[in-house]
Amino acid sequence: MTHNARQRFGASAKLKLHEKDADDAAFSSRSANPELSKSKAKALDLKRIAALIDRIRALQDKLYAQHKQKVLLILQGMDTSGKDGTIRAMFNGISPMGIRTAAFKAPTDNELAHDYLWRVHQQVPVKGEIAIFNRSHYEDVLITKVQGMIDGDECQRRYAQIRDFERMLAETGTVIVKVFLHISKEEQRERLQERLDDPDKQWKFNPADVEQRKKWNAYQRAYEQAIRETNAPHAPWYVVPANSKTHRNLVVASLLLETLEGMDLAYPEPHPDLSSFTVE
């Protein structure tokens, strides 16, 4: 299978989210072969995801052994866009020793007493590690902007601070991948309704989500602007169609795999006198 998810889903400086189809299934088996039945296509896609994760696992092992570079995968998206589900899918089969997740909820008093990058910097990956951020410092130019907690000037200052911060991370050995999980407003409605209707999912329902949903357009604009302002060759944004969970996982796994493939990973050279050792 050839893949070039990075080219296909990379954000541009002129990104317009409303022009991006959240149902786009360009990477699915059905797109390659429209005659497949839905169920067969899905089974095939799940197999492909498993195969991608096998290859990610093999490269992650080299990343860990090499102990030189770091990978940071940032996941952002509207409520119900599938950040948790994506993380579960990526972790499935990869050693927890080399992959770590960090979730950024509403900041605590102590976090608010620091600059907004403080808590984020603490969680950046170490050498040999893949860190996945479930939300991130981008919340500080998204919810804060939409809720009017910061004005346009402060938002511009933060874009610059984020650009500087990510450039520093890149210059010190971190490969950054930023993913926006793109769902449609109708898809969110269905997922929120499902949380209300399904007794096993009601715990996930938060009335505040309905309030946020009323500001859908403002959030889309805030995302669009944040992505445009902070998209960089060393810290690229990808807009991943996420109405279909299977297709979303297929694309995110492809992005992660292509990123690792581009990193020149290799096991370190063995000790030069290896032949002189015997294990007795």
Added chain:
Amino acid sequence: MTHNARQRFGASAKLKLHEKDADDAAFSSRSANPELSKSKAKALDLKRIAALIDRIRALQDKLYAQHKQKVLLILQGMDTSGKDGTIRAMFNGISPMGIRTAAFKAPTDNELAHDYLWRVHQQVPVKGEIAIFNRSHYEDVLITKVQGMIDGDECQRRYAQIRDFERMLAETGTVIVKVFLHISKEEQRERLQERLDDPDKQWKFNPADVEQRKKWNAYQRAYEQAIRETNAPHAPWYVVPANSKTHRNLVVASLLLETLEGMDLAYPEPHPDLSSFTVE
């Protein structure tokens, strides 16, 4: 007493350390009144230091109550230049609740597995706090440069990263004061010899210090360059003559006081309905 230590000791873009007199006692009582005996002048200077710290304490209380701004005092200097002694003098009389020190020694394996700003960012002051750094991220453009662990290009990249980092701290409410404790090579010789000769100070002697001393000129150049490259209105460097401990403390206390005086500190407004409360 009038003081303008910030003007007097501020570094310029053309700083040349060998033109700076480490014995300069412009702020001492004897400089104002040359007829004073040495012992009387010293007693007077110690009283003045205590008075400065009284005033720092009063402002620190407001800084803490206001819970809005932060102060970061960075101390750098050659071995034996008196970083520890300066910190002891500043702490003497100020509540440990609002002032905190962080020392940066040779990095651990875990610290080395992160970017060099990672451990530093963790220790930045919170709102209402004064943090004093005993060494800092500047070691990463000093010892690393002199020892050839980084080349000129990497050093330039780090100057830029440090400029960005400190600008972000300043933009998010941190007032930064950077102090280089300037001693002469002869003064260092005497202090190292004292450590060798005094049984109570021998524990402080480290043979590695003698090795570093051989690179005195290279260190002076590295400091000069780092100070020039990272001197900024929001993160100014001060070159403090430090051959005399008393004079050094007088100047550093003055710098800290003037900085706090420039910060518009005030107790927060009391609760509007204060008159309606009674404590029963």
